[in-house]
Amino acid sequence: xxxKLEKALRATHADEGSATAALLHLAGEMxxxxxxADLAWWRHLVREFIMQFCQVPGLREGAWQNPVQxxxxxxLDQWIQEAPPVQGMEYLTPASLAVLWxxxxxxxxxxxxxxxxxxxxxxxxxxxxxxxxxxxxLHLAENKRDPQRPFAFIATYTHRxxxxxxxxxxxxxxxxxDSAGRNDRSALQTLLEPLNAASKRSALVQQLIASKRVFxxxxxxxxxAFAFLQEIPVxxxxxxxxxxxxxxxxxxxxSPQVQVTLDAGDKQSTVGAQVLLSFNVNVALxxxxxxxxxxxxILASDAPLISLRxxxxxxxxxxxxxxxxxxxxxxxxxxxxxxxxxGLRWLAGWQGGAAAADGVTLDDTGGLxxxxxxxxxxxxxxxxxxxxxGLAAARRQD
Numbered sequence: 001x002x003x004k005l006e007k008a009l010r011a012t013h014a015d016e017g018s019a020t021a022a023l024l025h026l027a028g029e030m031x032x033x034x035x036x037a038d039l040a041w042w043r044h045l046v047r048e049f050i051m052q053f054c055q056v057p058g059l060r061e062g063a064w065q066n067p068v069q070x071x072x073x074x075x076l077d078q079w080i081q082e083a084p085p086v087q088g089m090e091y092l093t094p095a096s097l098a099v100l101w102x103x104x105x106x107x108x109x110x111x112x113x114x115x116x117x118x119x120x121x122x123x124x125x126x127x128x129x130x131x132x133x134x135x136x137x138l139h140l141a142e143n144k145r146d147p148q149r150p151f152a153f154i155a156t157y158t159h160r161x162x163x164x165x166x167x168x169x170x171x172x173x174x175x176x177x178d179s180a181g182r183n184d185r186s187a188l189q190t191l192l193e194p195l196n197a198a199s200k201r202s203a204l205v206q207q208l209i210a211s212k213r214v215f216x217x218x219x220x221x222x223x224x225a226f227a228f229l230q231e232i233p234v235x236x237x238x239x240x241x242x243x244x245x246x247x248x249x250x251x252x253x254x255s256p257q258v259q260v261t262l263d264a265g266d267k268q269s270t271v272g273a274q275v276l277l278s279f280n281v282n283v284a285l286x287x288x289x290x291x292x293x294x295x296x297x298i299l300a301s302d303a304p305l306i307s308l309r310x311x312x313x314x315x316x317x318x319x320x321x322x323x324x325x326x327x328x329x330x331x332x333x334x335x336x337x338x339x340x341x342x343g344l345r346w347l348a349g350w351q352g353g354a355a356a357a358d359g360v361t362l363d364d365t366g367g368l369x370x371x372x373x374x375x376x377x378x379x380x381x382x383x384x385x386x387x388x389x390g391l392a393a394a395r396r397q398d
Contacts, residue, residue: 019103020100020103020104020106020107021107023042023043023045023046023104024046024104024107024108024126026039026042026043026046027043027046027047027050027126027127027130028125028126028127029127030043031043031047031127031129031165032164032165037084037086038084038086041082041083041084044079044163045079045097045100046104047161048071049068049101049104049105050108050126050130050133051133051159051160051161052068052069052071053068053105053108054123054130054133054134055133055134055159055187056068056134057186057187057189057190058190059119059134059190060119060120060239062117064108064109064112064119065109067102067105068101068104068105070097070098070101073094076094076097077094079097080092080093080094080097108122127165129161129165129166129167130161132158132167132241133158133159133160133161133167134157134158134159134190134191135157135158135191135194135239135240135241136155136156136157136172136191136192136194136195136240136241137155137156137157137158137169137240137241137242137243138153138155138228138235138240138241138242138243139152139153139154139155139156139243139244140152140153140220140225140228140229140242140243140244140245141243141245142245142312143219146219148221149219149220149221150221150222150225150307151219151220151221151222151224151225152217152218152219152220153217153218153219153220153224153225153228154171154172154216154217154218155171155172155195155214155215156169156170156171156172157169157170157172157174157175157191158170171215171217172214172215173215173216175188175191175192176188176215193239194238194239194240195209195214195238195240196209197238197239198234198235198238198240201234201238202231202234202235204227204228204231205231205235222303222304222305222306222312223303223304223305225305226304226305226314229244229248229253232244245312247311247312253305253311253312253313253314254285254286254311254313254314255285255313255314255315255316256283256284256285256290256295256298256313256315256320257283257284257285258281258282258283258320258323258324258327259281259282259283259284259289260280260281260327261280261281261282262277262278262338263277263278263280277337277338277339277340278337278338280331281324281327281328281330281331283295283298283320283324285308285309285311285313290308294308294309298313298315298317298320299317299320299321301315
């Protein structure tokens with residue numbers, strides 16, 4: 001017997017002290033992978049229960065306490081017919097499945113009470129995918145086939161989880177059709193409530209709802225995509241899920257930096273504090289220097305997002321230009337080199353000396369400036385040499 005199966009069986013004697021704890025475990029930690037036929041059948045039933053539970057109207061506002069509706073009789077009959085031929089299954093009836101439904105709800109509700117009525121936390125702990133079921137997701141993706149409108153937007157909702165525990169998305173427009181077909185507006189209102197909440201704080205969502213474009217797949221220009229990205233915190237605080245491209249890391253796209261490189265060089269013959277470090281200014285993206293043409297493209301464009309080297313970046317042109325101007329002036333003023341001690345201070349983030357010329361400090365650049373030691377070993381060896389000579393001089397004075 002596998003370790004996972006043993007853990008599931010142990011769960012029947014732990015947690016809430018019932019077999020339903022083990023059944024929930026099947027749809028939690030054991031949600032992925034192959035199982036014997038009988039356990040796979042039970043896992044399917046529990047998945048169906050949790051999917052029903054996640055779509056209870058007003059679930060996160062306290063409706064989790066309400067009984068979960070039992071599936072229709074034809075579906076119950078189908079489950080019974082599909083049950084594997086193992087001992088005990090001959091006693092399986094729609095009535096016993098109804099009792100199971102109640103027991104699963106009782107066990108899950110007890111966990112929610114223990115978690116301080118935090119439905120989201122309980123679902124996430126069971127399996128991260130369950131927090132997505134019955135919720136709206138706003139998607140933003142790249143559309144490389146259209147250079148004029150290189151972004152695509154669509155709103156979906158997760159209505160099911162497949163056998164591999166993957167969320168199954170439907171276009172939000174499908175929810176309107178399903179609601180009309182079932183004559184069930186309460187479920188639709190619950191589904192759309194986070195969108196309505198977001199519309200009170202987001203002009204973008206308000207316009208999408210008013211125009212009904214939120215139910216359509218849209219092609220967006222960079223400015224529209226940027227407006228969407230800026231409001232992600234509002235969407236998430238309103239209860240919406242958001243999926244964006246991987247390059248939007250830490251809720252910000254990469255941004256170019258002014259890179260100031262100090263190098264000890266191999267032509268220095270002076271030993272001691274009077275050594276001068278060579279000084280170079282460039283613009284880099286992700287640590288890689290940009291070409292002059294790429295820098296000009298950034299500074300010339302007024303778009304909030306720019307495609308560069310296969311990535312979308314968010315440049316702050318005004319501060320980037322200000323930082324470039326400042327450091328080019330500093331570079332011109334130190335053509336013979338930067339005094340060694342001042343160079344070390346720059347590498348350590350010091351804001352004095354030439355770094356504070358023209359009233360511009362490192363703080364003013366808002367992280368747009370990075371300092372590097374071009375030949376780090378040479379710079380460090382000189383620093384160590386100065387330190388040794390300073391100690392030796394101090395001993396002689398003693």
